[in-house]
Amino acid sequence: MNSQSEEDYLKALYHLQMESIRVNTNSIADYLKMKPSSVTDMLKKLAEKNYVNYQKYKGTSLSKKGKLVALQIIRKHRLWETFLVEKLGFGWGQVHLIAEQLEHIKSEELIEKLDAFLGNPKYDPHGDPIPNEKGRIEKMNQKLLIELKQNQKGIITGVKRGTASLLSYLDKENIKLGDGVKVLEIIEFDGTFIVEINKRKLTFSEKICQNLLLETYD
Amino acid sequence: MNSQSEEDYLKALYHLQMESIRVNTNSIADYLKMKPSSVTDMLKKLAEKNYVNYQKYKGTSLSKKGKLVALQIIRKHRLWETFLVEKLGFGWGQVHLIAEQLEHIKSEELIEKLDAFLGNPKYDPHGDPIPNEKGRIEKMNQKLLIELKQNQKGIITGVKRGTASLLSYLDKENIKLGDGVKVLEIIEFDGTFIVEINKRKLTFSEKICQNLLLETYD
DNA sequence: CAGGAAATTTAGTTTAGTCTAAAAGTTTCA
DNA sequence: TGAAACTTTTAGACTAAACTAAATTTCCTG
Numbered sequence A, B: 001m002n003s004q005s006e007e008d009y010l011k012a013l014y015h016l017q018m019e020s021i022r023v024n025t026n027s028i029a030d031y032l033k034m035k036p037s038s039v040t041d042m043l044k045k046l047a048e049k050n051y052v053n054y055q056k057y058k059g060t061s062l063s064k065k066g067k068l069v070a071l072q073i074i075r076k077h078r079l080w081e082t083f084l085v086e087k088l089g090f091g092w093g094q095v096h097l098i099a100e101q102l103e104h105i106k107s108e109e110l111i112e113k114l115d116a117f118l119g120n121p122k123y124d125p126h127g128d129p130i131p132n133e134k135g136r137i138e139k140m141n142q143k144l145l146i147e148l149k150q151n152q153k154g155i156i157t158g159v160k161r162g163t164a165s166l167l168s169y170l171d172k173e174n175i176k177l178g179d180g181v182k183v184l185e186i187i188e189f190d191g192t193f194i195v196e197i198n199k200r201k202l203t204f205s206e207k208i209c210q211n212l213l214l215e216t217y218d
Numbered sequence C: 001c002a003g004g005a006a007a008t009t010t011a012g013t014t015t016a017g018t019c020t021a022a023a024a025g026t027t028t029c030a
Numbered sequence D: 001t002g003a004a005a006c007t008t009t010t011a012g013a014c015t016a017a018a019c020t021a022a023a024t025t026t027c028c029t030g
Helices: A004-017 A025-032 A036-048 A064-087 A092-102 A108-117 A164-172 A206-211 B004-017 B025-032 B036-048 B064-086 B095-102 B108-117 B164-172
Strands: A052-055 A059-062 A142-144 A153-159 A180-186 A193-197 A200-204 A212-216 B052-055 B059-062 B141-144 B153-159 B180-186 B193-197 B200-204 B212-216
Touching: A004 A025, A004 A036, A004 A059, A004 A064, A025 A036, A025 A059, A036 A052, A059 A064, A064 A092, A064 A108, A092 A164, A142 A206, A153 A164, A164 A206, A193 A206, A206 A212, B004 B025, B004 B036, B004 B059, B004 B064, B025 B036, B025 B059, B036 B052, B059 B064, B064 B095, B064 B108, B153 B164
Parallel strands: none
Antiparallel strands: A052 A059, A142 A212, A153 A180, A153 A212, A180 A193, A193 A200, B052 B059, B141 B212, B153 B180, B153 B212, B180 B193, B193 B200
């Protein structure tokens, strides 16, 4: 069993590895708001447990085993965020800190039951994909509404970062994650989209379309 | 903000205080599976923070402030247990260990939203009452056994007028006033109650249930 | 390519929460 | 009432995970 702290490091490593294969000690320290010397200590410990490939002064990368653990934490984080938004009605900005705590709860069974309860979602409310139990992330087929053409369809999976007000607008319009969208018409003049959602015809400004994330089928 | 460990001690104190006002160091150690010396250390710390009234060699009691914290943790524990059983479909035997972790998640708002999501339940799946945000447990009142539902609990306070023979039956069965009763099962067909009293499983006819008075929590 | 700047590691310290062993206080009962 | 038994506290040590300060390595630039 891994400590909360170990889990935080593995998750940080995973996120930072998106940027570059080998991750600097200092960037981990920045990310986790810790001192580089503390990071060095923990990296040695994680290397000991074969979670990372650590080489003095040369940076660190996740091992296969470490990556799996990281993905399982990310899975938990995203499932909990989905729960908080979809079931408890939290708004966006609020969920991260809470999910950061919930992701460390230890119980395989809990997370599988939660997943089922949420209807096995593929994306969290930020539109980030939710890894499966084996740590696999389904290839994303994610697009912005503005990228769609007339008659194309998609399922709302989220909104781009920093657009909390769009979320509350959608909420007010009674539009939820998972709702289907079909592009009926695109007004060339101002980029407005006429779409159908839940059998209702709606008009979305260009700005909305630039921030609304969909999963598409093509 | 209190540590997980501090919260565990306060909760233990609360439960042990049901038995006797001043709680022994050793009984806390037993309850938490720690050594008495560790308990002494923590009690001093909690006394420093005014959560407990600790007197060397004389036992410990919760202060008003400590009791409130304990009740808020118990509230969280019981709400999460309710969630696990009602929403995720766990059996009640399985939920305790998970709720023990979830009860330490820090977020007022989370717990209020969870409470609302569950429909503001008054009892958890074990029939234990859920304290409100202010730590109040609703005042107990009297009911007939027949008014109870499965898993609810009560304390025997008497029998209805004119049923002396019921009293002597109880006496013969070695059941006394003040004994706790828990409804295990209600047989729909004939209204028979299967109950647990003093760790014994007993069957009560509908007529007995119509005449046995209990003190309950709601 | 030398030397300073930046990054990283090492060494030693701190804190919270636990432990063991021993000392001190309390209770019990012959 | 006093000695044994039990309870509790004290003293000192350990571990995980952080820190600071100093030493070391690597990088970059003139």
